[in-house]
Amino acid sequence: MDASTLPAQTVINGVTFNATPGQRPVLVDGTTTIPGLFQKRCADLGNRTAHREKDFGIWKSYSWSDYWNHAKWIGLALRKLGLQRGEVVSILSEDRKEWAWFDMGIQCVGGIASGVYTTDSASQLSYLINDSDSRFLIVEDEEQLDKYLQIEGEVPSLLNVIILEDEGLHDLDHHRCLMIEELYDIGRQAERDEPGAFDTEIAKANPADTALLIYTSGTTGMPKGAMLSNENIMAGIEAGAHRLSSYETDEQLCFLPLCHILERDVSIYFPLASKSTVNFAESPETVFANLQEVSPATFTAVPRVWEKIYSQVLIMAQEATPLGRIAFGMALKTGMKRASYLVENKPVPGGLNAQFWFWDRLVLRNLRRMLGMDRLRRGGTGAAPISPELLKWYWAIGVPLVEGYGMTETAGIATINTPDENRVGTIGKAVPGIDVRIGQDGEIQVKGLNVFQGYWRNNEKTAETFTGDGWLRTGDVGRMDDDGYVTITGRLKDIIITAGGKNITPAEIESRLKFSHYISDAVIIGDRRKYLTALIMIDQENVEKYAQDHKVPFSNFASLCAAPEVRALIADEVKAVNTEFARVEQIKDFRLIDVLLTAEDDELTATMKLKRGLVEKKHANLIEDMYT
Amino acid sequence: MTEPILKIRNIESFYGPIMAIRGVSLDVHPGRIVSILGANGAGKTTLMKTVSGVMDPEKGTITFDGEDIQGSEPHKVVQKGIVHVPEGREVFPLLTVDENLSLGAYTSPDKAQVERDRELVFSYFPILAERRDQEAGTLSGGQQQMLAIGRGLMANPQIMLLDEPSLGLSPILVQEIFAILKRLNTEQNMTMMLVEQNARAALELAHDGYVMEVGRIVMDGTADELMKSEDIQNFYLGVQEEGARENRRWKRKKTWR
Numbered sequence: 001m002d003a004s005t006l007p008a009q010t011v012i013n014g015v016t017f018n019a020t021p022g023q024r025p026v027l028v029d030g031t032t033t034i035p036g037l038f039q040k041r042c043a044d045l046g047n048r049t050a051h052r053e054k055d056f057g058i059w060k061s062y063s064w065s066d067y068w069n070h071a072k073w074i075g076l077a078l079r080k081l082g083l084q085r086g087e088v089v090s091i092l093s094e095d096r097k098e099w100a101w102f103d104m105g106i107q108c109v110g111g112i113a114s115g116v117y118t119t120d121s122a123s124q125l126s127y128l129i130n131d132s133d134s135r136f137l138i139v140e141d142e143e144q145l146d147k148y149l150q151i152e153g154e155v156p157s158l159l160n161v162i163i164l165e166d167e168g169l170h171d172l173d174h175h176r177c178l179m180i181e182e183l184y185d186i187g188r189q190a191e192r193d194e195p196g197a198f199d200t201e202i203a204k205a206n207p208a209d210t211a212l213l214i215y216t217s218g219t220t221g222m223p224k225g226a227m228l229s230n231e232n233i234m235a236g237i238e239a240g241a242h243r244l245s246s247y248e249t250d251e252q253l254c255f256l257p258l259c260h261i262l263e264r265d266v267s268i269y270f271p272l273a274s275k276s277t278v279n280f281a282e283s284p285e286t287v288f289a290n291l292q293e294v295s296p297a298t299f300t301a302v303p304r305v306w307e308k309i310y311s312q313v314l315i316m317a318q319e320a321t322p323l324g325r326i327a328f329g330m331a332l333k334t335g336m337k338r339a340s341y342l343v344e345n346k347p348v349p350g351g352l353n354a355q356f357w358f359w360d361r362l363v364l365r366n367l368r369r370m371l372g373m374d375r376l377r378r379g380g381t382g383a384a385p386i387s388p389e390l391l392k393w394y395w396a397i398g399v400p401l402v403e404g405y406g407m408t409e410t411a412g413i414a415t416i417n418t419p420d421e422n423r424v425g426t427i428g429k430a431v432p433g434i435d436v437r438i439g440q441d442g443e444i445q446v447k448g449l450n451v452f453q454g455y456w457r458n459n460e461k462t463a464e465t466f467t468g469d470g471w472l473r474t475g476d477v478g479r480m481d482d483d484g485y486v487t488i489t490g491r492l493k494d495i496i497i498t499a500g501g502k503n504i505t506p507a508e509i510e511s512r513l514k515f516s517h518y519i520s521d522a523v524i525i526g527d528r529r530k531y532l533t534a535l536i537m538i539d540q541e542n543v544e545k546y547a548q549d550h551k552v553p554f555s556n557f558a559s560l561c562a563a564p565e566v567r568a569l570i571a572d573e574v575k576a577v578n579t580e581f582a583r584v585e586q587i588k589d590f591r592l593i594d595v596l597l598t599a600e601d602d603e604l605t606a607t608m609k610l611k612r613g614l615v616e617k618k619h620a621n622l623i624e625d626m627y628t
Numbered sequence: 629m630t631e632p633i634l635k636i637r638n639i640e641s642f643y644g645p646i647m648a649i650r651g652v653s654l655d656v657h658p659g660r661i662v663s664i665l666g667a668n669g670a671g672k673t674t675l676m677k678t679v680s681g682v683m684d685p686e687k688g689t690i691t692f693d694g695e696d697i698q699g700s701e702p703h704k705v706v707q708k709g710i711v712h713v714p715e716g717r718e719v720f721p722l723l724t725v726d727e728n729l730s731l732g733a734y735t736s737p738d739k740a741q742v743e744r745d746r747e748l749v750f751s752y753f754p755i756l757a758e759r760r761d762q763e764a765g766t767l768s769g770g771q772q773q774m775l776a777i778g779r780g781l782m783a784n785p786q787i788m789l790l791d792e793p794s795l796g797l798s799p800i801l802v803q804e805i806f807a808i809l810k811r812l813n814t815e816q817n818m819t820m821m822l823v824e825q826n827a828r829a830a831l832e833l834a835h836d837g838y839v840m841e842v843g844r845i846v847m848d849g850t851a852d853e854l855m856k857s858e859d860i861q862n863f864y865l866g867v868q869e870e871g872a873r874e875n876r877r878w879k880r881k882k883t884w885r
Contacts, residue, residue: 143878168878544651544844548687553637553653555838555845558882595885 012241014248015273021242021433023072025207026234026449028241028273032204033230035108036270042068051097052279052294059279059293061572062097067104072198075189076106078136080190081198084112085204088132088213091259092116092125092147093140095280098164098180099258100268102138107211109201111135114213114225115259118144119599126151132213132225132456133157141165145177152176207231213456214261214408218321225456226408228261235449236265236411237273239431243418244378248275250297251375253290255281262383262414266300292372299373300380303390304520304608306401309371310390311517311542313397328367335396342395343424364398364479373399378419380404384609385488385507387515388425403427404490409465409472410434411450415486419599426485427478436486437471443492445471477505494612496527502584504532509587516573517542521610524587525623533626534590535619536570537597537610543569561594574594591622631694633658633819634679634710634787639698641671641678642845649685650843656787659814663821663834663851665827665864670840672823673715676789679821680712681705693786707735709786715795715823717772719779721765725756728764728775732782741784748816749778752808770801777805781812794826802826816825827864828830831855839864839884846884852867859884 006027016029031037045064050061060532078089089106091113093099099115100143106113114132116125118140121419125147129137135157139145148161161177163169169179190197192231211230215223224406246591254267267278276297280292288309291299317328338356341348348356368374379394379401386403404416415436417428430436451472454462465473477495478488490505497503506524520539526532540557543566547554554560570592578586593615597604603614616623632655641649649671656662666672677683679690681702697705702712719728729749733742750757753774759767764775773793780788793809794802806829812818824830831837837854839847847857854860859882861867861872 137795141878143880146878548638548640548651551688553636554651555848557846558885561850596883598881598883600881600883 012115013245013274015241015275017238017241021238021431022448023433024231024449026231026238026507028234028237032207032234033202033209033271034233034269035202035205035230036213037234038068038108039199039202040103041272041275048275049277050271051100052277053097054080054280054282054290061178065444067101070098070101070184071105071108072191073184074102075109075111075187075201076190076194076198077183077187077245078106079109079201080186083109083111083135084208086112088112088114088134089127089136089138090116090132090142091116091138092118092120093138093164094118094163094283095254095256095258096140097266097280098138100278103212103258103264103268108205110197110204110209112213112227114215115257115264116215117257117599119260120147122147122150127154127222128215129586131222132215135159137161139163142168145169145172149174180467188200203229207234210453212264214259214264216408224458224461226625227452227453227456228290228321228411229406232411232450232452233265233269235433236413237269239413239433239448239450240265240270241273242432243416244298244380246270246274246276246298250274251294252276252278252298252379253281253287253294253296253527254278255284255287255290256300256302260383261406261408262300262302265412266380276438288372292370295369295372295375297375298378299376300378300382302383302608303381303386304384306379306381306386306390306394307517307539308541311539312391313371315545327359327363331363332393332396334359335364335398336392339392339395343392343422345420345422359430360398368398376400378402380416382406385511385514387497387511389515391424405486407474409452409474410446410448411452413450414446414474417485423481423483423485426481426487428486429484430486436480436484438478438480438486439467439471439473441492442477442479442489443489444474444476444486446474447471496524496532498526498532499528499530500584504585507586509534509577509581513573516577517548518569518573521608523610523612523615525616525626529627530585531588532586534574534587535593535610535615535622535624536574536590537593538566538570539598557596558594561592567592589626591626593619593622630657632656633693634821635689635691636675636679637689639675639678639690640686641674641683642686643674648843650677651688651844652840652845653688654838654845654848656819656821657836658786658819659813659817660836661809661822661834663822663824663830663837665824665830665837665841665854665860666840667825669842671843672840673791674793675840676712676823679705680710680789682712701733703715703735706783706785708799711780711783711785711787712789713776713780713791713793715791717769717771717776718822719764719775721763721766722760723764725764725767725775726760728779729782730755732779742782745782745784749781752781753778757775770797770805773797773801773805774808775776777809785818787821790820790822792823792825793860794824794829802829819831827860831860831865841882844881857884 007023008019009016025032027039031040040062047063049061050064050067051062063423089111091102103113116128138626162183164180166179171409207230209230210227212228213225215225256263258264271278279294281287334355338348338352379399382404391401400419402417402422406413413431415430417591437445439445475492477490477492478486480486490507494506495503496506510522513519518539519536521537523535552563554563554567574587574590634656638652639649639652664672678685681700684699689696736742831851834851835849838845
């Protein structure tokens with residue numbers, strides 16, 4: 001490339017970016033593709049730690065060289081086994097270092113990486129493999145392998161299945177399956193046969209090449225594969241780096257599914273630019289313990305996780321000694337006062353700051369240490385609405401928590417708040433280089449180099465997703481204030497038209513309900529009905545605690561939901577929410593979903609949100625009950 | 629159904645800072661056998677100890693025959709008619725079988741009644757009559773378990789709490805002891821609360837069941853209902869689910885529904 005035609009550069013925390021974001025080519029340290037950036041990082045950083053993973057209780061480090069070598073063997077081996085540029089490889093595994101190794105290995109030889117949720121069923125897996133025309137499937141262990149074996153006959157395009165963990169599989173003899181070590185061996189041999197082939201493949205990468213395929217959960221119809229190019233991801237990295245500080249000394253914790261664009265950005269692509277270290281949580285169940293051990297500099301999670309941490313602290317505080325409780329109460333009160341200034345970006349009065357310093361020393365600092373947030377510079381939340389009160393609570397205990405917004409189709413990033421520029425209750429301002437506007441019908445629309453290429457082999461859906469003048473339709477309805485902060489009010493397609501002809505955005509009511517600690521999720525019903533009703537999923541932990549404290553007998557989850565006291569509790573919460581809405585928007589009746597749903601259930605998305613369509617179908621009897 | 633004889637409501641028990649029971653409510657109806665299933669550390673024994681007064685609950689109530697008994701001294705609880713047959717038998721090894729049985733009736737002032745009870749025990753456990761002068765420590769494991777149950781019967785209880793009567797016994801002995809428990813229930817109308825790891829035996833014996841996990845009840849129902857639950861079959865009864873391969877090692881996640 002001719003240096004004179006390059007956009008002006010600027011250095012942010014040791015990494016070079018285009019000074020004006022949103023220009024082509026999108027450069028990160030002089031590279032324009034993910035493989036290119038990966039190659040540069042591995043060459044420069046060598047033995048520095050890239051990843052950490054726990055092995056039999058001990059955190060072990062894996063360097064950038066390990067990252068490079070394994071990705072190289074993976075890439076070369078897959079190529080040897082028949083992977084062509086532009087073909088898809090599916091990864092069915094929990095988060096682990098190999099996920100990143102495969103992601104890079106696949107992309108470096110021109111393949112397209114596609115993640116599959118470990119909670120997906122065998123039939124969903126079959127659909128995803130066939131729709132994406134995957135050539136290879138990476139499975140984590142015996143449990144995931146069994147899904148493949150069930151659908152073996154339905155996926156003829158698949159060449160091989162690669163297994164990461166051989167536990168319980170020593171006697172496996174299957175002509176399509178091979179263990180990860182065998183794959184590495186093939187890769188090592190390929191490297192000896194053809195030295196330099198990996199670098200040659202990396203050099204072939206173009207910004208416009210599709211780098212990954214992300215299937216969107218799709219609350220209606222079958223999932224669609226969103227194609228994201230190298231340039232899309234690089235634009236996301238660029239936009240993130242211009243707004244959010246990150247340093248090469250930063251520690252992070254990876255625990256949300258890497259199939260989801262949020263964790264993928266935060267734990268694989270952004271660290272390629274920032275050089276930070278990613279620690280993989282052992283399992284979804286150990287996140288809180290791992291958080292404490294790692295004590296990350298930045299931590300991005302979904303609202304449900306932030307809510308969980310909050311409830312844990314409350315329970316801890318209630319069970320503390322009376323003196324401890326008083327101290328915590330005082331500290332929190334001072335923190336809240338200070339937070340009121342902070343979230344409005346007003347200077348905190350000196351006296352209050354001094355008070356806060358005292359309580360911080362005495363209580364809050366210890367609390368943060370207990371949570372693993374003592375080094376936390378910035379907490380992030382996205383993928384679902386979060387209560388403004390909860391955000392403020394985190395600011396009160398000294399954790400700067402900010403909300404952002406993005407979707408798969410925008411490479412995970414569109415608008416964000418930052419600790420310095422924050423307006424609680426909004427999703428922040430458009431990130432640099434990316435334009436956001438509100439369409440005629442109130443829809444939030446996005447334009448920028450981060451906007452995806454289209455849906456995989458589905459031009460019809462792609463066309464529906466763009467406006468006539470080329471803006472991406474997010475499907476979310478919202479408004480923008482004079483300073484550019486965006487607020488979301490609901491989903492366009494979820495708009496309910498009652499029998500009386502009134503248009504209602506259920507998301508607004510639903511998120512108000514969800515802000516109750518006793519309600520984990522809710523679905524508003526009322527399309528073509530006389531009045532609105534709700535199906536409510538209670539928060540097991542908090543409602544159990546309530547029942548315990550108020551001597552409400554229960555045995556299992558169903559009997560908890562059936563207890564009249566619990567119904568009364570939720571009725572009060574519903575009543576409180578109703579006061580905030582106009583008469584036609586008020587919930588006249590509700591039912592509790594009395595089965596404890598898990599991620600394996602169809603009604604829940606991987607981020608544990610209720611899927612409207614399926615909930616309405618599965619619980620039709622509860623709904624009918626409310627209208628008869 | 630009748631009013632439960634034993635009502636446990638929202639019990640929480642601690643070992644120091646460790647919460648072993650996290651809010652348990654359950655009912656035992658007169659004349660029924662209620663079985664409590666659960667893995668190690670689920671809180672089953674703690675629940676028993678809390679009922680019998682060996683441990684005091686932090687929160688919650690235990691009502692026996694209409695009277696609150698939570699936090700009562702163990703001997704008061706025995707006098708009210710609740711007898712706890714502890715895990716691991718715990719007979720007095722250096723005392724004879726007879727002396728062990730007499731100790732079970734220690735709180736009873738009615739000598740004639742004690743002798744009637746002794747005869748009752750011997751009628752159910754004839755082997756104890758044969759060995760009545762032998763030191764309890766020299767009995768076999770199964771005989772010691774019988775002695776422990778017999779000693780419990782000597783208090784002429786209204787309800788027996790049996791903590792793992794099958795522990796460390798051969799399958800044939802387990803069958804024998806469970807058959808005697810069944811007879812005690814049908815002939816004497818003895819109410820029982822039974823903690824067991826041997827889920828199949830327990831569910832065959834019991835009328836009702838509860839499943840505990842980490843201090844909570846996750847499932848309850850009649851024994852027949854529990855036997856039919858996929859989770860119980862998989863995790864407690866060792867039924868193998870149809871998998872894609874033989875010898876599947878992984879277990880699917882429990883849902884308790």
